[in-house]
Amino acid sequence: MGRMAASRSDFGSLLHRWxxxxxxxxxxxxxxxxxxxxxLRREELAQLAGVSVDYVLRLEQGRATSPxxxxxxxxxxxxxxxxxxxxxxxxxxxxxxxxxATINTHVPAGIQRLTARLGDVPIGVFAADWNLVxxxxxWSALHGDPATVPPVERNxxxxxxGTGAAHAAMRPVNSERGGESFAASIxxxxxxxxxxxxxxxxxxxxxxELKERSAVFASLWETAATAEHTTDRKTxxxxxxxDIVLDCDVLVVPGADLRMVTYTAAAGSSDAGKLDLLRVTGxxxxxxxx
Numbered sequence: 001m002g003r004m005a006a007s008r009s010d011f012g013s014l015l016h017r018w019x020x021x022x023x024x025x026x027x028x029x030x031x032x033x034x035x036x037x038x039x040l041r042r043e044e045l046a047q048l049a050g051v052s053v054d055y056v057l058r059l060e061q062g063r064a065t066s067p068x069x070x071x072x073x074x075x076x077x078x079x080x081x082x083x084x085x086x087x088x089x090x091x092x093x094x095x096x097x098x099x100x101a102t103i104n105t106h107v108p109a110g111i112q113r114l115t116a117r118l119g120d121v122p123i124g125v126f127a128a129d130w131n132l133v134x135x136x137x138x139w140s141a142l143h144g145d146p147a148t149v150p151p152v153e154r155n156x157x158x159x160x161x162g163t164g165a166a167h168a169a170m171r172p173v174n175s176e177r178g179g180e181s182f183a184a185s186i187x188x189x190x191x192x193x194x195x196x197x198x199x200x201x202x203x204x205x206x207x208x209e210l211k212e213r214s215a216v217f218a219s220l221w222e223t224a225a226t227a228e229h230t231t232d233r234k235t236x237x238x239x240x241x242x243d244i245v246l247d248c249d250v251l252v253v254p255g256a257d258l259r260m261v262t263y264t265a266a267a268g269s270s271d272a273g274k275l276d277l278l279r280v281t282g283x284x285x286x287x288x289x290x
Contacts, residue, residue, distance in 0.1 A: 010092040011059065011062075011065075011067075011089065011092040011093050012059055012060045012061060012062045013060075014088065014089055014092055015056070015059055015060050015075065015079075015089075016060045018079045018081065018085070019039050019040045019042070019045050019060075019079065020037055020038070020039035020040075021039055022039050022040050022079055022080060023038070023039070024039070024040060024044065025116070026080065026109075026112070026113045026116060027040060027044065027048060027078070027080070027112070027116060028115070028116035028119065028136060028137065029044055042056045042057060042060075045075070045078055045079070047147070048074075048077075048078035049071070049074040049075050049077075049078040050074055050146070050147040050151065051071060051074065051075075066093075066094070067093050069090070069095050070151045070152070072089060072090055072093050072095060073098075073105055073133075074151065075089065076089055076090075076106065077105070077106070077107045077112070077133060077134055080107075080109035080112045080113075081106075081109075082109070083106060086098075086106055099199075101197065101199040101200070102197060102199065102200040102201075102202070103127050103128045103129050103131075103193065103197050103200050103202070103203060103257070104127065104128075104256060104257055104258075105127045105131065105133045106256070107125055107133055107134045107256070107258065108253070108256060111125065111134075111253055111256070111258070111260070112134065115134065115135075115136050115260070116136065118136070118262075119136060119137065119138065119279075120138065120275075120279060121136075121138060121262050121263065121264055122136070122138040122139040122141070122142040122143070122262065122263040122275075123135065123136050123138070123139055123260060123261065123262050124139045124143075124146075124260075124261045125253075125258055125259070125260055125261075126156065126258065126259045126261060127257070127258060127259075128193040128196070128197065128203075128257045128258075128259075129155070129157075129190065129193055129197075129200070129202070129203045129206060130155055130156035130157050130186065130189070130190065130259075131154060131155045132146055132154040132155070132156070133258075137282070138275075138278065138279060140282075140283070141278040141279070141281070141282050141283035142236060142238065142244070142263060142275075142278060142283065143170075143171055143236070144169055144171060144283075148169065149165050149166060149169050150165055153165040153166040153169075154166065155206065156186060157186055157187075157190060157206065157210060157217075158206070158210070160182075160183055160186055161183070161210050161213070161214040161216060161217040162210065162213065162214070163213065171236060171237060171238065171239070172236075172237040173234050173235070173236050173237070174234065174235045174237075175232050175233075175234055176232060176233035176234065176235075177232060182232065183216065183220060184220050184223075184224045185224075185230075187217060187220040187221055187224040188224040188225050190203075190206075190207060191221070191224065194207060196257075207221070230249075230250050231247070231248065231249050231250060232248045233245065233246070233247055233248065234246055234248045234263075236263075238274075238278070238283065240281070240283060241274050241277060241278060241283070242274070244265075244271050244274045244275065244278075245265070245271050246263040246264060246265050246271060246275075247263070247264050247265070248261065248262070248263055249261070249262050249264070263275075
């Protein structure tokens with residue numbers, strides 16, 4: 001009993017210590033002269049992890065003692081922890097760290113610093129099962145804020161084939177290769193992931209769920225070739241800006257089995273101008289460009 005209590009108390013102190021350690025600039029925030037501490041504020045950590053500020057406070061004070069594995073995973077990514085630190089935080093929450101035979105959702109600190117510094121480009125980082133595990137402000141401006149979607153629904157396959165919150169939140173996106181080709185590439189990529197992670201129960205559950213709920217997914221699962229989803233050209237229909245035609249590139253992170261999805265436009269093009277407008281407005285209440 002005493003060991004468990006000490007473990008839960010350690011969770012709060014670890015959270016506070018690592019929050020104080022992380023530079024706001026490395027997390028994508030602008031450091032101002034008025035900051036009393038060099039690290040992240042609680043509200044910044046809460047924003048990055050997709051939880052409430054009050055919950056972060058209760059975790060640090062030891063008043064919330066049973067965070068879910070999803071919350072702990074989000075906090076480890078937000079704090080840019082090493083794998084050893086990640087495992088320590090899981091254990092201090094009374095949870096088993098992710099196993100090597102399962103999909104890794106850990107985003108290395110260097111990748112997080114890179115996405116933070118590329119603030120002009122919409123970037124989302126996905127795990128091998130196409131769960132969205134990290135994104136920057138421009139991604140939210142282009143696609144809508146993923147934090148408004150429950151963590152379990154932040155999955156591209158659920159957005160494309162499901163009927164829940166992920167599908168409802170997905171803004172219209174048209175692929176230059178056609179919708180069927182795009183859908184098939186997502187299914188093929190999931191087949192590829194399942195061949196690499198046959199022991200991952202969450203991936204198996206995702207595939208089974210979509211087979212049962214989507215006739216299109218079930219059909220593609222039988223016919224789509226095992227492959228990885230890669231580069232495409234897409235038109236995103238933004239509710240304030242209108243249609244934006246962008247190059248979508250999928251960059252694989254070696255050794256981490258993560259996908260960095262980026263959206264860019266040629267300098268000086270009208271679509272680059274629309275991205276500039278998104279950057280200024282955050283995607284809210286803007287007048288469409290002519």
